[in-house]
Amino acid sequence: MKQVISVRDLEDMLRSGKDVRALPTDALVTPSARDLLRELEGPGSYRTAAAETRPSAPAKPVTSKSSKAELEAFFNSPEIHALKLQICDIGRRLWQRAYVDGNGGNIAIRVGDDIALCTPTLVSKGFMKPEDMCLVDLAGHQLAGTKSRTSEILMHLQIMQRQPRAVATVHCHPPYSTAFAVAGVEPPTCMIPEFEVFSSVAIAPYRTPGTPEMGKLVADLVDKHNTILMANHGVVAWSHNHVEDAYFKMEILEAYCRTVVVASQLGKPVNTMTPAQLQDLLKIKQSLGIPDPRFGLKECELCDNDQWRPGVTCAVPNQGGEVGSARATSDPEAEALVQAITDQIMAKTK
Numbered sequence: 001m002k003q004v005i006s007v008r009d010l011e012d013m014l015r016s017g018k019d020v021r022a023l024p025t026d027a028l029v030t031p032s033a034r035d036l037l038r039e040l041e042g043p044g045s046y047r048t049a050a051a052e053t054r055p056s057a058p059a060k061p062v063t064s065k066s067s068k069a070e071l072e073a074f075f076n077s078p079e080i081h082a083l084k085l086q087i088c089d090i091g092r093r094l095w096q097r098a099y100v101d102g103n104g105g106n107i108a109i110r111v112g113d114d115i116a117l118c119t120p121t122l123v124s125k126g127f128m129k130p131e132d133m134c135l136v137d138l139a140g141h142q143l144a145g146t147k148s149r150t151s152e153i154l155m156h157l158q159i160m161q162r163q164p165r166a167v168a169t170v171h172c173h174p175p176y177s178t179a180f181a182v183a184g185v186e187p188p189t190c191m192i193p194e195f196e197v198f199s200s201v202a203i204a205p206y207r208t209p210g211t212p213e214m215g216k217l218v219a220d221l222v223d224k225h226n227t228i229l230m231a232n233h234g235v236v237a238w239s240h241n242h243v244e245d246a247y248f249k250m251e252i253l254e255a256y257c258r259t260v261v262v263a264s265q266l267g268k269p270v271n272t273m274t275p276a277q278l279q280d281l282l283k284i285k286q287s288l289g290i291p292d293p294r295f296g297l298k299e300c301e302l303c304d305n306d307q308w309r310p311g312v313t314c315a316v317p318n319q320g321g322e323v324g325s326a327r328a329t330s331d332p333e334a335e336a337l338v339q340a341i342t343d344q345i346m347a348k349t350k
């Protein structure tokens with residue numbers, strides 16, 4: 001059977017330092033992958049320019065211990081240039097969606113065992129150029145690049161150290177999500193499928209941005225969460241796929257927070273999916289390799305929105321002892337149990 005090559009395949013090859021020109025001659029290349037190949041090979045392209053200074057790919061993987069010349073050659077290679085362009089593209093999308101303000105926000109991509117490519121400090125994410133990017137080791141020491149690396153790089157690197165699957169990280173300040181971070185409220189659950197499948201959100205306490213303490217508090221959460229709200233600051237997300245996927249976490253969270261805020265203003269209690277319906281989504285999530293602290297929980301524990309006042313609809317008694325609407329369950333036994341608990345509470349308050 002002929003091998004089908006997609007853009008994703010080409011990006012994986014570039015990331016792992018393979019030569020995309022060495023594709024099997026009978027491989028079927030998708031139209032968008034063919035466009036990328038053309039971009040990589042075209043006259044006047046960065047590949048042509050880089051090939052003049054670097055005739056062959058490095059034989060051994062580059063690490064923070066490689067020589068200055070090896071690091072420079074790697075940093076200026078077509079493979080890394082392609083990733084620099086991706087970072088510029090994601091930065092533009094963050095800025096266009098008003099997820100960043102001033103010089104805020106930063107992006108990092110792991111490009112080796114102990115090295116990462118990242119955005120510079122004091123540059124708007126909407127207007128970055130490939131030559132603005134920086135190469136750092138996992139302790140944050142700059143290895144290449146003329147601009148200084150972002151002051152918030154430690155947080156990205158601590159995520160990568162604690163979560164070996166993290167290949168890319170994105171940090172920004174989207175207003176609706178940041179509002180939840182400022183209020184210290186975890187977004188409620190069981191309302192929109194995309195959010196349940198692709199996001200696993202937690203809140204890290206406030207510390208001064210850029211400090212190792214801040215990075216540690218975030219890193220403590222990345223085992224089971226891919227999107228961290230940083231109290232009174234913003235959001236950081238990691239992906240095990242690629243940098244665009246880390247950016248998608250921002251779009252999904254921000255759209256969700258905005259929808260939840262608007263829904264809570266409509267004057268009606270919001271509806272939620274049932275725990276059984278959520279369970280189906282969690283199965284999909286697990287199959288996609290996305291972490292979630294709710295894997296393995298009992299169904300009745302799944303939709304506990306005890307932090308979220310306007311839309312509490314879970315059928316389980318929450319920590320405050322209140323009982324939410326029984327709408328979320330159709331199990332007569334569970335309904336009887338909820339009724340019994342409600343009666344008890346009512347009797348106590350009389």
Ligand SMILES: [Zn+2]
Pocket residue numbers: 104105152171172173209233234
């Ligand atoms: Zn920030």
